[in-house]
Amino acid sequence: MIETALHENIDSVKLNNLMDAVLHQYQHIINEQDVATLSSENIIEYIVRYYEDIISCMPGNVYWLDKHGIAIGCNKNVLDMFGLKNLAEFKGLTFEAMGRIGQWSVEATQSFKNDTLNVIHTGKPKLNIEEPAIPHHDGRIIYFLTSRVPLFDQTGRVIGVVGISVDISEHKRTQLALEKAKERAEAASHAKSEFLANMSHDVKTPLSGIIGIAELLSARVQGEDREFAHTLLASGRQLLSFFDNCLEVFKLENGDITLLTEIFNLKDVLDEICDLFKPAVRAKELALNIYFHDLMPNYILASRAGIYRTLLNLVGNAVKFTHQGSITISADFIEKNAFGEAKIQLTVKDTGIGIAKNKQKDIFERFTRLIPSYKGTYEGSGIGLYIVQKFVMAMQGEVYVNSEEGMGSEFVVLLPVQIATKKPISSDKNATRILLPQVPYKKLRSAVTEKQAPKILLVEDNTITQWMQSSLLSSIGCQVEVVDSGEKVLEVFEPGKYDLIFMDLGLPGMQGDAVSNYIRKREEGGNVHVPIIALTAHTTESISKHCLTTGMDCVFSKPLLRDQIKQIIDHYL
Ligand code: ADP
Numbered sequence: 001m002i003e004t005a006l007h008e009n010i011d012s013v014k015l016n017n018l019m020d021a022v023l024h025q026y027q028h029i030i031n032e033q034d035v036a037t038l039s040s041e042n043i044i045e046y047i048v049r050y051y052e053d054i055i056s057c058m059p060g061n062v063y064w065l066d067k068h069g070i071a072i073g074c075n076k077n078v079l080d081m082f083g084l085k086n087l088a089e090f091k092g093l094t095f096e097a098m099g100r101i102g103q104w105s106v107e108a109t110q111s112f113k114n115d116t117l118n119v120i121h122t123g124k125p126k127l128n129i130e131e132p133a134i135p136h137h138d139g140r141i142i143y144f145l146t147s148r149v150p151l152f153d154q155t156g157r158v159i160g161v162v163g164i165s166v167d168i169s170e171h172k173r174t175q176l177a178l179e180k181a182k183e184r185a186e187a188a189s190h191a192k193s194e195f196l197a198n199m200s201h202d203v204k205t206p207l208s209g210i211i212g213i214a215e216l217l218s219a220r221v222q223g224e225d226r227e228f229a230h231t232l233l234a235s236g237r238q239l240l241s242f243f244d245n246c247l248e249v250f251k252l253e254n255g256d257i258t259l260l261t262e263i264f265n266l267k268d269v270l271d272e273i274c275d276l277f278k279p280a281v282r283a284k285e286l287a288l289n290i291y292f293h294d295l296m297p298n299y300i301l302a303s304r305a306g307i308y309r310t311l312l313n314l315v316g317n318a319v320k321f322t323h324q325g326s327i328t329i330s331a332d333f334i335e336k337n338a339f340g341e342a343k344i345q346l347t348v349k350d351t352g353i354g355i356a357k358n359k360q361k362d363i364f365e366r367f368t369r370l371i372p373s374y375k376g377t378y379e380g381s382g383i384g385l386y387i388v389q390k391f392v393m394a395m396q397g398e399v400y401v402n403s404e405e406g407m408g409s410e411f412v413v414l415l416p417v418q419i420a421t422k423k424p425i426s427s428d429k430n431a432t433r434i435l436l437p438q439v440p441y442k443k444l445r446s447a448v449t450e451k452q453a454p455k456i457l458l459v460e461d462n463t464i465t466q467w468m469q470s471s472l473l474s475s476i477g478c479q480v481e482v483v484d485s486g487e488k489v490l491e492v493f494e495p496g497k498y499d500l501i502f503m504d505l506g507l508p509g510m511q512g513d514a515v516s517n518y519i520r521k522r523e524e525g526g527n528v529h530v531p532i533i534a535l536t537a538h539t540t541e542s543i544s545k546h547c548l549t550t551g552m553d554c555v556f557s558k559p560l561l562r563d564q565i566k567q568i569i570d571h572y573l
Pocket of ligand 1: 318321350352354355368369380381382383384385386
């Protein structure tokens with residue numbers, strides 16, 4: 001084109017002037033001695049090569065095409081990618097020809113062509129487009145991030161397009177490897193959850209049988225046999241508590257426990273904890289004191305469950321590791337701001353065996369016990385403080401210990417809370433105790449309230465659990481009907497027929513959630529609502545939420561002990 005212009009459109013005077021101007025502008029790149037010997041064409045060539053050399057050294061792939069998408073020029077990287085020796089081999093290639101030489105897939109060729117033509121037609125650049133992967137001449141697969149920019153002539157018409165592609169293969173490979181690793185981690189986590197769910201079911205179902213039968217036996221037999229039954233019951237409960245603690249650790253580590261905030265009276269929680277430990281404290285002849293700061297507001301917005309669990313573990317330890325003296329639980333008000341945000345301090349202080357300074361960091365590690373179980377002095381699993389720490393962290397608080405060996409211990413929990421001006425809508429003092437870590441239940445009207453013996457439908461497929469639960473229910477004066485599948489519920493259920501339903505979630509065939517849905521549909525339009533209590537060996541936040549959405553009233557972790565059954569019956573009926 002330049003040559004044509006030189007020969008046809010420009011007369012020699014103009015050409016000389018033009019050359020002078022060019023030489024002046026490019027004097028830094030053309031050797032002074034060469035100037036005299038170079039023809040006009042040579043000078044132009046000199047300059048063009050100069051720029052081609054610059055482009056050639058540019059990193060990434062640089063190429064430019066005419067307004068029909070036909071190749072005009074490119075840098076060395078593009079030639080290397082195609083395995084071409086020189087620019088002449090690149091010039092004039094169509095996308096189809098490039099695709100053949102480069103062994104691009106049909107989709108890749110089409111995608112490059114479409115994007116290029118789109119830039120030419122719209123005159124708008126397309127920036128940072130992640131391109132389909134293509135092979136390099138050396139066998140590697142390469143990934144590009146490409147920007148295509150239109151080239152305009154002086155009148156503003158598009159005369160072509162320049163493409164700049166950056167090789168992102170390394171980054172892409174890392175990203176793909178990360179995605180694979182994430183997929184594998186998710187699959188592993190899923191397998192772990194499945195395993196836990198299965199194990200919970202497989203361990204808890206027979207354990208429920210053992211505990212339930214031991215409870216029944218303790219109530220029936222006398223003398224030495226009663227002692228045996230008590231021991232059996234205590235051992236079963238200990239095993240269950242250990243198992244539940246382990247499950248809780250797994251759930252905490254899986255992020256399966258989320259702490260919901262609610263408005264509640266902190267004093268009530270402290271009283272509940274005290275009531276719970278009174279028998280043990282009395283048996284050890286200890287004093288149990290509560291201090292409640294004068295400025296502590298009546299109601300706070302915080303995680304009741306989190307605070308309850310924290311205190312439960314700390315007071316439990318204080319009772320366990322103290323043999324004389326006292327245990328003091330204090331709730332102090334530290335500070336508040338104008339927005340009602342406050343900081344409170346909960347302290348559990350004991351006069352027990354204390355903890356050596358150099359061991360105080362270790363005790364928050366999971367499964368750490370300073371006095372190992374084989375010494376047989378104290379029961380425990382070394383998980384309590386780990387759980388406390390996780391709960392406190394989830395509540396954005398902090399926990400630390402002040403202690404010296406033989407001098408008692410003081411566990412301090414600092415928590416941010418919100419001061420609440422209103423009372424909670426309904427506060428049920430016992431709800432936390434019997435339901436934790438399950439979902440708080442709603443108080444609902446049952447169909448039949450006047451009858452003496454409440455009619456209970458027990459939906460359970462495991463024969464030992466069936467026998468054990470129905471015996472426990474009968475022993476507290478309930479009339480029990482047992483069915484072993486969801487399908488049978490459809491046969492026997494009539495609205496208003498039962499006062500309460502215990503529903504196992506994992507049934508063969510139709511599952512507990514679908515059965516509940518069915519029951520709620522049958523009740524629609526009438527004014528009865530039978531409380532449905534879901535029972536599962538593996539409670540998680542998501543299972544609990546799901547149960548509530550399918551019409552169940554609350555979720556309990558198996559096994560249901562006699563006291564819990566009594567409290568449920570009292571509460572609902
Ligand atoms: P567990 O009590 O089940 O062993 P924890 O995680 O609750 O597990 O406690 C870990 C260890 O910290 C205990 O085994 C005990 O050695 C020590 N510890 C915890 N609380 C106290 C306390 N109040 N007094 C003395 N030692 C304690």
